[in-house]
Amino acid sequence: MLALRLLWRNWRSGEVKLLAGALLLAVAVVSGIAIFTDRLQRTLVQESNVLLGADRVVRGSHPHNPEWEQAAKEAGLSQTTAVHFASMVYAGEHMHLASVKAVGEGYPVRGQLETSLVPFAIDPQQITIADGIPAPGEAWVDSRLLPLLNLQLGDRVAVGEYELTVTRVLIREPDSSNPFSFMGARLLMNQADLPLTEVVQPGSRVQYQWLYAGRPADVEAFSAWLEPQLNPHQRLVDVGKNQQNLGRALATSQRFLLLAAVIGVLLASVALALSARQFANRHVDQVALLKSLGASSGRVRRLYFTQLFVLAVLASLAGLLVGEIMQRIVEEALWRSYQIRLGSGTVYPYLISLGSGLICLLFFALPALWFLPYVPPMKILRRELTVGRIQIGVQVALAFFAILLLVLMFSQNLKLAASVIGALVAVLLTTALLALGLLRLSRSLAGSAGSVWRLAVANLQRRREQTLMQIVVFSVAIMLLLTLTIVRTSLLDDWQAQLPDDAPNHFLVNIPQHEVDDIQQLIDERHYQRQPLYPMVRGRLTHINGVELSATKVAREGVFNREANLTWTADLADDNKVVDGNWWPQWQSRHGLPGVSVEVEMAREADLKPGDRLTFSLGGLAMEAEIASLRSLDWRSMRPNFFFIFEPGALDQFSPTYITSLHLPPSDKAFINDLLQRFPTVLVIELDRIFEQIRTIVTNVSDGVQLVLLLTLAAGCLVLLAAVTSSIDSRKQEVGLLRALGSPRRLMLGSVWLEFSLLGLLSGLIAVLGAEILLASLQHWVLETPIKPHYWLWLTGPLLSALLIGGLGVVSCRPAVNTPPAVVLREAG
Amino acid sequence: MGLQSNSVPTANSAPTNPVAAKPMVSAQNVAKTVHTYEGALTILQDISLDVAAGESLAIVGASGSGKSTLLGILAGLDLPTSGSVFLNGHHLTDLDEEGRAKVRAENVGFIFQSFQLLPGLTALENVLLPLELHGVSNARAAAAEFLGRVGLAQRLHHYPQQLSGGEQQRVAIARAFASSPRVLFADEPTGNLDSATGARIIELLFDLNRELGTTLVLITHEERLAMRCQRRIELNAGRIANSTVQT
């Protein structure tokens, strides 16, 4: 086939390499990022599912419908059950209100139970991963239960009417329940023993859990089928609701990765458009020749479009391959440094990558090539004949449309798309204005300058159209690169700020009043920093404005349906903000009731406003309060956060326990054991594990981001290279001529260097302007961080770009300057 | 090769065709007007001529007299504003661009002043191009053979940049003859060459013309080349100023 032969010859002579390279890069950037994000997302969801013990859990006060089990089995899901309740457990004369969990075979369906034969074990050598659940007659217990009941491993403990042997210490378990809701030490037992304990009676407070897991799509489909069948006492829980922190880190990182993908594609597209232009220019002669030889327009179109199509397919496949390899490299790195295995992805990112390659080709390359079949054959005799190209305005409009399409495809975010387009328009306009003005200025400056300078400026002036186009291309490329770099840095900083190294990483909960001083003292003795201490009373919201909660539509919603932690304080924590109403003591009750401040999102859900009356049940006693204010709070902060905060004194008649937080360096984990051995009633919540997880994710993602950045940088350089070579093409002859006329090499290179550095400087300035606009809109609309200017950018941006582009210019012009003028002239002729 | 120049001036009315009844190339009352910023510009006017099969015609005239324009119209690369053009019996002015392309494909070869070799293709591939375009079987062998005939058998795989101007023009000749055209149009084929090289190119051109019976229509500034043609017409400001039969 002739088209293929032509393609091969064009390839060999290097004419389509840049074109293919640009397309390859576009597809590689997209696929690398898309495949990686897809897999990362899946992995992160699964990792967090490990915390849940399953992909989804049905929780309720009644057992699940047994018919569902068959359906789940048919859907290919693994499943198990757990029954969760608080019960007194006895050993000799000691007793403790334990948090008992009776689990079925196969528990958990995600994650593992870590156990040990050594209480409070920290050394990984002493910790083993259980390959099952406690055998009938056995119990695995929290370490702290041993001192609480004065037990040893092997001793027996009574749960209701049945005695179990404590065989192992439970170090870690995945758990879906709210760590604040059951304060007792955990006792894990086999569900087969449950009837023997006779603890679960009609009316006793028990939470039934049905856990299932499977392939993401299967889980989704099954959950969609299941949800409508739940009764009012059952809830379907997934990680999203449980893991706010992970979710947020994930969302931001994904947005960043997608942004990077978009920017990478845009850069590659610009390179594609430029190289297509260059290709078209070089091929006008070839087309005219083919036509004079009797090829019709249709034939020429077929020949060229076949070439383009084949090239596109090959380049896209190669791009896909490169993308795949890249994401495998990241995967390998993840495995080596964090022992994280990425889950398998879907075909979706592969399709997206090919699709974006196609869009790039259609909207960036094709318009530049469209006129080729219409080159008049007479061109072969009259070189100066002009050819009707697609108007540059139309090409730009098409490009903008494609950009919109691409950005929307990746982000499904109209604001992001608008931001990018807006910044591009700004760059175009400023370029037009600024470039014209600055060129004029540099010309008047050049009047009094040396010959190198004059030659450089004269060159810029003479090729004004080309110069303007180059400035646009350079500034767009540099703008995108700057934006990406800055977004990445601020994103990482943001994450770091979210997780300061000395942030409290443990909660101490359930501290009895009489132990508060001793514990504070212990903390002081170890020179740990004291954190605020909050009193806490557990209570349940029962009435809103006198209407029973169970009669309202919010009855089924999460927080309203379970006991909440109530506290009181005189001072508002700094990350809490009153958004409606007043904080005490400015607040005055209308009904003579004590005041309560409610978290704003919860208030919105239930349509609560200041002045509404809330009735709580605290240990069977009812108390009424009036909403004084609505508060927003930062869930990302690792402090105790409360939905309801009362005014001081309001809860005096209820005996509180206390909660505080603590920062423990990893080397001091043993402190927890000391603490628990001395104060076994205290519940320690190890946030450091969650921190660790978030940190791992952040590091992973930023590694990925690093790679993406490198790739886009490559795309950017390709753009610059394409722009520089296209102008070098046209100046080879001139350089040859000047050399033939005896211009010294130094002067030639000097003027080229100056010319391109000048171009770089101008483009750098415009790029910084565009980047600031883009960054501001990104920060405002997409990343939702405060807008702030980047002063140092105004200095480094133009300088770096002058250096880079000046260098590129010299490097690509050097061969023309160095080869003997005769050769250059012959080649150019 | 000796030259007998028995120039016979003729009237500048309808030229006669002394060789054959049915002309290979024929133009009747051809005129070409283009529209420029300064208004309509008449480039060619009142051109009528016939070229018989196997005949050789030289078009001469001052620069800007319209030679290239006329050549393009005769070859079907361009359309006249008025008048008719026939090529091997095809009424070019009645055909659309597709139709003319087909006629060109079947009948026409070109040689240009600035060689028009594709820089990315080797000598062989440049010659191959028209053959491949026309789907000729055994194209490679044919192309190599023609390159051999123009004395470039050793240079098949060289790129244009690696060839001298004369060698490049020989490749162009090989390419023009490779598809065995009925008519060969040449626009100053020796314009860029020194006289010795030009002379060799001229020999080659006429050897092939004789051997293959190809009709030749060529533009030249060189008296030497014009003299070798059987007929010459001289253009002056877009009109035929002189038409001479030489034997």
Ligand SMILES: Nc1ncnc2c1ncn2[C@@H]1O[C@H](COP(=O)(O)OP(=O)(O)OP(=O)(O)O)[C@@H](O)[C@H]1O
């Ligand atoms: N499409 C066009 N638009 C404007 N002017 C044209 C066009 N085509 C030809 N001309 C003009 O017509 C005149 C004849 O052009 P042509 O190329 O035929 O001359 P020529 O005889 O081949 O000259 P030379 O010997 O220099 O090649 C020139 O003045 C040219 O500028």
Ligand SMILES: [Mg+2]
């Ligand atoms: Mg001419």
